[in-house]
Amino acid sequence: MIDDIDYREIVTPEDFTEEHRMIAETTEKFVAGEIIPRDEEIEKLNYGLTVELLQKAGDLGLLGAEVPESYGGFGLDKVSSTLITEKLTKASSFSLSHGAHVGIGTLPIVYFGTEEQKQKYLPTLATGEKIAAYCLTEPSSGSDALGAKTIATLSEDGQYYVLNGSKQFITNAGFADIFIVYAKVNGKDFSTFIVERTMSGVSIGPEEKKMGIKGSSTCPLILEDVKVPVENLLWEVGKGHLIAFNILNIGRYKLAAGCVGAAKDSIEYAASYANERTQFDRKISSFPLIGKKLADMNIRTYVLESMVYRTAGLFDIGLAEVDYDSPNVGYQSAKAIAEYQLECSINKVFGSETLDFIVDEGVQIHGGYGFIQEYRIERNYRDSRINRIFEGTNEINRLLIPGTLIKRAMKGELPLMQKALALQSELLGLVPSQSFQGTLEQESHLLSMSKKIFLMVGAQAVQKYQLKLEQEQEILSHLADMMILTFAMESALLRTKKSIDQVGETKAANAIHMTTAFIHEQFDVIECRAREVLAAMESGDTLRTGLSVLKKLTKRTPINSLGLKRQIAARVIEAESYVL
Known part of the structure; x- marks a missing residue:
């Protein structure tokens, strides 16, 4: 939101190495050979089968990608683990069981565990011997995670903590061996514990009957006077919030990676069906409105994919400095992960809402058959809905995105307000250029204007409300949308510029068309959000001045987006799949 980024600095799918492609291929073969043939059994909640398949995934290295080699894993980069997450999405419910295990289940120990904890637990987690x-x-604390009522009390001899409480909606609970549990020591210090299923007082409640992801286990965990050895405290007393929120950050961006895979699958189902279904003596894929749907689905998937792998690349840079053998590994990990908290929330919100849009359009293309369980798009539609709730609701994440940015600025970690103040005098005399000749030149200008719009509107909000801004949730949500779309626009634009540099404009034509269409369409949304925020904050001459500046910043030449989408649609229809 503050600086311009060089496209050479970001990671894109076009940068995948031969090793990355081999990992993706291995995952795809595992899903095709082991999961899809047994999908119906998995959907019936066959615990034994899911565990068996997780162990087979472990044999292939699909559970230990992010576990350091010294603890039995492979210590792969985040791009590799992101590819595994994306490619496993075709495995539906199994992919959720896998993701909960390798991500939010295992990574707390990887990043915050002691040497003894890592030696004890990570090797068996990496193979699937333990889940x-x-x-x-x-039950009473969802979004308000710190309002947890589970209590941990240190025994008189100081040898163990006694845990009492219950946890709700726990993925893998039906068959998990290791539980990462959050509780308040003495009712106040939010802390994290490694709890084993075999510990006395641990019990599992009944399976929840869910709308989707039916083949994944979701049960309550009940803790009644569970004696947890003090050596099973993860990191330190009172550091639980740092573990919880940073692990959720990882979970959020991985959720978006899963959305990439599901979006690609849904495009394939929809395009194939559109080429098979005939109405009025024509394949429905020949109707422009069906084509437009497929084009929009493809465009948003391209943008999401660009965002996800850009973020994976950022994590690889940030986590490269973490020394997993250091006694300060917890602090190092927390700092490195927190650096990309905003990007994780942005990916989560955009990814989940993009997938919901795509599966909804996929059902619509199928017509009545999209409502029938025989057709896979019906399942994708049901399974996708949880993503806007998982890992912090989209509403909570929308509040976090601008809120975190502003807090960092207030602490002096980011020159946000300095940039905004420098911009104020510039804006009054600004007359944006409207002469754009080169490829993506106007789109680069619109990205720059999007950042200026955010700085202008965001600065006014901070100046008007100051510390009370957190109470203006509608304004924060609008500011979040502006940040999300700016990051999305920038990710697609940088990726496409990089592609042009690598293969030339002719071969990058589809990427150019998708980026152009997306940026112009979403720039309208940014303008609308900015206008609504200004109108909510100001009135009279002050409002008119703000709207006048906004009008200058949003001046542009319209494009023929419908024509671009017809070209994109033709490529999707011909390929019957997601196309670059």
Whole structure:
């Protein structure tokens, strides 16, 4: 939101190495050979089968990608683990069981565990001999995670903590061996514990009957006077919030990676069906409105994919400095992960809402058959809905995105207000250039204007409300949308510029068309959000001045987006799949 980024600095799918492609291929073959043939059994909640398949995934290295080699894993980069997450999405419910185990279940120990904890637990988690689960949510605390009522009391001899409470909606609970549990020591210090299923007082409630992801286990965890050895405290007393929120950050961006895979699958189902279904003596794929749907689905998937792998690349840079053998690994990990908290929330919100849009359009293309369970798009539609709730609701994430940015600025970590103040005098005399000749030149200008719009509107909000801004949730949500769309626009634009540099404009034509259409369409949304925020904050001459500046910043030449989408649609229809 503050600086311009060089496209050479970001990671894109076009940068995948041969090793990355081999990992993706291995995952795809595993899903095709082991999961899809047994999908119906998995959907019936066959615990034994899911565990068996997780162990087979472990044999292939699909559970230990992010576990350091010294603890039995492979220590792969985040791009590799992101590819595994994306490619496993075709495995539906199994992919959720896998994701909960390797991500939020295992990573707390990787990043915050002691040497003894890592030696004890990570080797068996990396192979699937033991399965992990993450236990944060409670019946009375969902979004308000720190309002948890589970209590941990240190025994008189100081040898163990006694845990009492219950956790709700725990993925893998039906068959997990290791639980990452959050509880308040003495009712006040939010802390994290490694709880084993075999510990006395641990019990599992009944399976929830869910709308989707039916083949994944979701049960309550009940803790009654569970004696947890003090050596099973993860990191330190009172550091639980740092573990919980940073692990959720990882979970959020991985959720978006899963959305990429599901979006690609849904495009394939929809395009194939559109080429098969005939109405009025024509394939429905020949109707422009069906084509437009497929084009919009493809465009948003391209943008999401660009965002996800850009973020994976950022994590690889940030986590490269973490020394997993250091006694300060917890602090190092927390700092490195927190650096990309905003990007994780942005990916989560955009990814989940993009997938919901795509599966909804996929059902619509199928017509009545999209409502029938025989057709896979019906399942994708049901399974996708949880993503806007998982890992912090989209509403909570929308509040976090601008809120975190402003807090960092207030602490002097980001020159946000300095940039905004410098911009104020510039804006009054600004007359944006309207002469754009080169490829993506106007789109680069619109990206720059999007950042200026955010700085202008955001600065006014901070100046008007100051510390009370957090109470203006509608304004924060609008500011979040502006940030999300700016990051999305920039990710697609940088990726496409990089592609042009690598293969030339002719071969990058589809990427150019998708980026152009997306940026112009979403720039309208940014303008609308800015206008609504200004109108909510100001009135009279002050409002008119603000709207006048906004009008200058949003001046542009319209494009023929419908024509671009017809070209994109033709490529999707011909390929019957997601196309670059």
